[in-house]
Structures are given as structure tokens and as C-alpha cells.
């Protein structure tokens with residue numbers, strides 16, 4: 258097993274070695290890492306809901322689910338949450354999954370089959386990429402948000418394939434920019450394609466759905482994946498679409514069938530968190546505007562990328578900020594091409610705290 262050590266040494270040399278950091282507090286804007294108190298600008302807990310817990314949910318349902326949904330792990334709490342999520346995303350129905358990773362891998366690989374075509378944005382989340390890899394369809398990666406090139410590909414290639422799928426993040430997880438959903442919707446219609454949207458960072462941030470920003474309504478060829486582990490503050494994921502899609506996934510989707518159901522207490526807690534979303538989302542929107550003005554980093558979401566030349570410099574800046582009491586990890590290749598600090602703001606941050614962080618970053622960079 259010496260090659261493992263060699264490969265790790267290589268990573269270290271390139272400044273790409275990763276390590277885990279243990280938190281001794283619950284998730285929130287103030288965390289303690291290795292005994293050090295830090296102001297957190299890195300979590301996807303955009304609405305500060307992760308630390309919420311209701312005794313009621315855990316008392317009623319316990320912590321475990323005990324089986325897959327199709328065996329005896331399907332609880333009323335799941336179905337209640339699914340109805341609510343479908344309503345919020347304006348679709349006929351929805352189906353819960355144990356994680357967003359599993360939802361994406363499962364839905365793409367089961368919908369797109371041999372003889373089909375998948376068109377995928379080059380900056381899509383790893384779980385979408387892995388879903389494409391697992392599918393037997395032909396895959397073409399198009400340049401980031403470039404709908405002109407996408408149309409060119411469609412006009413040339415669409416006819417040669419039976420079915421076509423356009424796959425994209427709505428809010429890109431490392432850049433915070435929003436996909437051109439209006440254009441993508443048109444292309445979907447023009448070329449008789451299915452649009453698969455990963456709304457992990459849009460749900461509860463941009464609105465209940467990123468489609469709301471474009472005044473678009475999902476139709477029967479729109480599939481929306483959402484996660485519960487980000488703005489909604491719990492864990493798990495869901496796929497929204499038609500009632501037929503739900504039935505198909507229950508019968509065919511391997512990452513739904515062959516895994517233990519989401520604990521019903523988590524479904525119950527998610528429903529409770531959803532009640533708090535509108536008020537928190539308003540606060541988050543205010544903070545996003547404030548931080549955008551302050552930093553001039555152009556982002557419509559809660560994710561603000563601060564690009565840094567090299568992985569080593571990104572790590573150094575992150576470490577300096579850590580010393581100064583801020584938690585903003587460096588994101589490096591292979592997660593992204595260009596190293597960066599990925600700053601996330603939440604509804605819980607104050608303007609003062611955001612200014613404090615930005616002044617600190619500027620001072621560190623000047624040195």
C-alpha cells in the first residue's frame with residue numbers, strides 16, 4: 258500500500274492535501290474548532306436553521322427509520338413533507354432521498370439510457386457528473402452557462418438521439434452564479450428535451466425555487482432536485498416532478514430503493530423549519546445585497562467566491578483568517594479549477610460582522 262502514501266505526499270507537495278476539522282459546537286455562525294472560537298463564513302446553513310430541533314419530532318418518531326421506504330420505512334412524516342415540497346416547488350409531486358448526491362446519481366442514471374443524449378454544464382456539481390457517468394447515454398459537456406454553444410450542439414446532435422436531457426445546477430455551488438434558466442427553458446421546449454435542475458443552493462435562498470426568479474413554472478419535462486441539508490437546515494434531498502416521475506423513481510431508481518429511508522424525525526423537523534423560512538429568507542436577501550455592495554463580488558446567491566492565484570496562497574489566506582477568528586476554508590483543485598475562498602453569508606450574520614471579515618481579508622491580502 259506504499260502507493261497510497263506516495264500519492265498523499267504528492268498532494269501535500271502541490272498544496273492540495275485535505276484534512277478534517279472537528280467542530281465542538283453545533284452548526285451556526287459562531288463555532289468552536291480545535292478549541293478556537295470562530296465566526297463562521299463557510300456553511301451552507303444559509304438560514305441558521307441547522308441547530309433547531311423540536312423534542313416533539315424525536316419523541317414521536319425516534320432517531321432511526323429502520324428500513325428502506327419500500328419495506329417498512331415509509332412514514333406519514335415523509336409523505337407530509339413530500340406534499341409540502343411539491344407545493345413549494347409548484348410541481349405535482351416529490352420524492353425524498355437520503356442525500357442530494359444520491360438523488361442526482363439516481364435520477365440521471367435511471368432516466369437517461371443508451372441511445373439518449375445528456376448535455377451537462379461544465380461547472381455542474383460532482384454528483385450530477387457522477388450521475389452522467391453512471392448513465393449509458395452519450396454525454397456532451399457544454400461551456401459554463403453558454404446557451405449559444407448549447408443550442409449549436411442541440412441543432413447538430415439532437416436528431417441523432419432518442420431522448421435528450423439538459424442537466425445544470427441552478428445556483429453553481431462554488432461560484433454562486435445563477436444558470437440562464439429562461440434560455441434553458443426555451444431550449445428544452447424547442448428541442449424536446451428534459452431539463453434536470455439541481456436547486457441545492459437556490460432552495461430557500463433565491464426563493465422557494467430558483468425558477469421563481471425567472472417567473473417560470475415547472476412543466477412535465479422539468480425535474481427539480483432540492484436538498485434539505487442546506488438552507489432548510491436538516492439532511493436529505495428530494496426530487497420534484499410529475500406524479501408519473503415519482504412512481505417511476507419508486508419502482509426504478511436504485512438510490513431510492515436500496516437504501517435506508519431518511520429518519521422520519523428529520524422529515525418532521527424539516528416541516529417545522531419550513532415555517533421559519535420566509536422570515537429568515539428576507540433577512541438573508543438583505544445580507545446578500547449588503548455583502549455584494551461591500552465586496553463588489555458579483556453574486557446573486559449566498560455564495561461569494563474570492564478568487565486567489567494559487568492553492569498555496571488560498572490556504573495561507575484561509576489560515577491567516579483562522580488565526581484572526583474567521584472560518585473561511587480555501588477551495589482548491591480538483592473541486593475547482595481556480596483556487597478561491599468560498600465565503601458564504603447567512604441570515605444570521607450582522608452587517609458589522611460582514612464588515613469585520615472583509616476588512617480582515619483586505620488587511621491580510623495587503624501584507
Ligand SMILES: *Cc1c(COP(=O)(O)O)cnc(C)c1O
Pocket residue numbers: 355356357358359361382384426430455457458484485486493494
Ligand atoms: C450539496 C450539493 C449536493 C449534494 O447534496 P447532499 O444532500 O449534501 O448530498 C448536490 N448538488 C449540489 C449543487 C450541492 O451543492
